[in-house]
Amino acid sequence: MSKQCTEQDISEPIALQNTTNQLKKIRSALRALRDAVILLNDSDGLEWWNQAAEDLLLLQAADKGRCIFDFIGASEFRQYYQAPTLADEGVHIKSWRAPERYLKCELTPFADEKLLIIYDVTRLHHLEEMRRDFVANVSHELRTPLTVMMGYLENFSDQPDMPPHWKRGFELMTQQTARMNRIVNDLLLLSRIEIEETHELHYIDMTKLLTHIYDDAQAYNQEYGHSIHLQIDTYDGLYGSEMYLTSALSNLVINAIKYTPKGGDITVSWTKTAEGCRFAVEDNGIGIAPQHIARLTERFYRIDKGRSRATGGTGLGLAIVKHVLYQHEANLQIESVEGGGSTFSAVFPPNYVRSAAIS
Structure with missing residues (x-):
């Protein structure tokens, strides 16, 4: 019994000493x-x-x-x-x-x-600034030649006596220059959003803005034949940049139209929640596999490259959405089941929500 007590008495100080030594090593490492x-x-x-x-x-x-x-x-x-x-x-x-x-x-x-x-992170910040400036400058330089090319291609394509095999070639060139023009415009918009650390904020009547987005979506929807529903459950507005928010929210609606098989159902909603106010676009489209969701807001990231090109996507839409929401301290939430549809939500915090009565 006495031997057992003696071993215990010895082992406890040794264990304590070992722990103390480990803590000293950890603190020394952190100090360095x-x-x-x-x-x-x-x-x-x-x-x-x-x-x-x-x-x-x-x-x-x-x-x-x-x-x-x-x-x-x-x-x-x-x-x-x-x-x-x-x-x-x-x-x-x-x-x-x-x-x-x-x-x-x-x-x-x-x-x-x-x-x-x-x-x-000063060096990383400067590298990011250089990248943004490079993208913006290249996009500006591309804009003028693209405009010239599009003008001439349009004139040549209208010639009545053009041989059929030439006409097909001009049609393809016109499509690709139009696609490049969309990419350049999206790059310029994204660069402008990133560079502007602050922007002028005003009260936005969300009922009016969403009605406008809904009307544009119905016009875009003609070739798809979806049933699009607008559900507004609160008259609260937002304090923000109307131009940027219109671009971001429209992007989410247009994506739902493009990536839902013809004849689908899409619901656009604006509701008040415990977290503030929530804009949501819900569809019963093709859905997204879990491994892709975390990367959707990366520039030029595509789940299906062939389908994205066929729908005219630039691969920059959700990157624009992400940066616009970030400037409004809002969160982008994505819920999706592959083959079972998707819901894209923008949740705006209370400090950006404004009651219509006090706007």
């Missing part, structure tokens, strides 16, 4: 990181930080326990911090010490506390 690491308690106070965080936030030993918002006051960070559903994406903010630097903040649950990691 070039990225800022901060451990926050359940009251949002600073519990521990590494050298990079100390340099970035000018922290001192006396700052232990102070609220993180005393050191990072950006409204984007506060909003992100209070919205755990966004925790996987992080938030980008400008450095408060050097405005030319860009930072990415990511929160990770850590037992009853939180781990905040701050990355310097």
Whole structure:
């Protein structure tokens, strides 16, 4: 019995010593990181930080326990911090010490506390700016020659004495230049949305806007023969950019028309929810396999390349939708069953919803 007690007495300090050594190694590793690491308690106070965080936030030993918002006051960070559903994406903010630097903040649950990691993403930000500028400049340069080509092709195609085999060739060239023109226009729109960090916001009468979108959809629907229903359950409007929202929401409706077999049913709805207001487009079309859903908003991503080209798609529509909704702090939600239809929803937060009575 005494021998058993002695072994236990010896093993417990050894286990504790091993744990302590492991913690020291972990802290040493975190201190050596070039990225800022901060451990926050359940009251949002600073519990521990590494050298990079100390340099970035000018922290001192006396700052232990102070609220993180005393050191990072950006409204984007506060909003992100209070919205755990966004925790996987992080938030980008400008450095408060050097405005030319860009930072990415990511929160990770850590037992009853939180781990905040701050990355310097200035180089990535500049590369992204270069990419956007390149796409915008190339698109502008393509626009003029495309306009000239389309004009001449249209004139040549109207010649009554053109040989049949030439006529078919001109028809194909006309179709492809028109498709290229749509791609250029979508690229320019996407670049403009990305570059404009802020845009002028106004009250939008959603009943009026959705009625307009519905009328355009019915005109586009003539060759498809779908039954399109408009369901408006609230007169609440939005505070936003009407031009961009019209483009994004129309895109969702047109996609439903294009990717639903002829004679299908499509419902466009505007409802009030606990999360704010929800715009939804529901169809009974071909549906989407689960492995594709996460990538649908990527530029030029196509599930079926042949079908997309046949319907005249540019592969940029949902990327435009994603960026427009991001500017309005809205979420794009996609529910789909392969062969059983899809529902694309845009959920707008309460701070962008406006009652018609107080508009």
